[in-house]
Amino acid sequence: MDLKQYIRDIKDFPVQGILFRDITPLLGDKDAMSYAIDAIAEPYKNKNVDYVAAIEARGFIFGAAIAREIGAGFIPIRKPGKLPCRSEAMTYDLEYGSNTIEVHADAVKPGSRVLMFDDLLATGGTMKAACSLMERLGAEIVATAFLVELTDLPGRLMLQKYPIYSVISY
Numbered sequence: 001m002d003l004k005q006y007i008r009d010i011k012d013f014p015v016q017g018i019l020f021r022d023i024t025p026l027l028g029d030k031d032a033m034s035y036a037i038d039a040i041a042e043p044y045k046n047k048n049v050d051y052v053a054a055i056e057a058r059g060f061i062f063g064a065a066i067a068r069e070i071g072a073g074f075i076p077i078r079k080p081g082k083l084p085c086r087s088e089a090m091t092y093d094l095e096y097g098s099n100t101i102e103v104h105a106d107a108v109k110p111g112s113r114v115l116m117f118d119d120l121l122a123t124g125g126t127m128k129a130a131c132s133l134m135e136r137l138g139a140e141i142v143a144t145a146f147l148v149e150l151t152d153l154p155g156r157l158m159l160q161k162y163p164i165y166s167v168i169s170y
């Protein structure tokens with residue numbers, strides 16, 4: 001299935017100069033959504049993954065479904081102030097602006113094998129921060145996985161420490 005058919009390009013969103021890859025048509029199509037979840041999960045079945053950690057908000061949409069598919073738990077990496085227990089935080093730069101993410105300090109036991117997921121890899125700042133956060137908790141990163149990768153940005157360079165898997169590239 002050609003998943004690119006279900007991704008819409010929006011010019012100058014959220015700021016001038018950004019070509020926004022809008023995945024909402026894909027989310028709304030039951031066959032495309034199911035195909036995408038299967039494609040992301042497939043390489044990680046039987047790889048002894050303990051948890052899928054995904055990044056709010058768009059990462060959550062697929063993250064829990066992937067966790068279910070591969071028989072792993074789910075860890076939410078959230079925007080600031082949303083998690084109720086003691087958390088670790090990290091601030092990073094985005095393709096547009098900057099952001100902070102947090103995770104519960106007790107989310108994993110040291111040595112847990114974690115698959116990191118986000119919907120899209122652009123500069124790599126978000127995923128790099130998320131991996132550093134999980135490593136601070138003692139997690140072993142199995143891989144970083146994405147639905148969409150933007151290859152004209154230095155995302156792969158930022159994440160060179162980790163295996164990178166993406167389903168759609170631009």
Ligand SMILES: O=P(O)(O)OC[C@H]1O[C@H](OP(=O)(O)OP(=O)(O)O)[C@H](O)[C@@H]1O
Pocket residue numbers: 055056057058059093094095099118119120121122123124125126127155
């Ligand atoms: O590789 P990077 O340059 O770091 O960019 C990728 C991140 O940007 C988007 O998130 P955004 O902060 O727009 O939040 P959302 O998921 O809440 O829409 C996207 O969902 C990734 O998390």
Ligand SMILES: Nc1ncnc2[nH]cnc12
Pocket residue numbers: 018019020021022095120122150
């Ligand atoms: N160009 C882009 N399209 C969609 N989501 C993004 N997140 C960061 N850059 C993005």
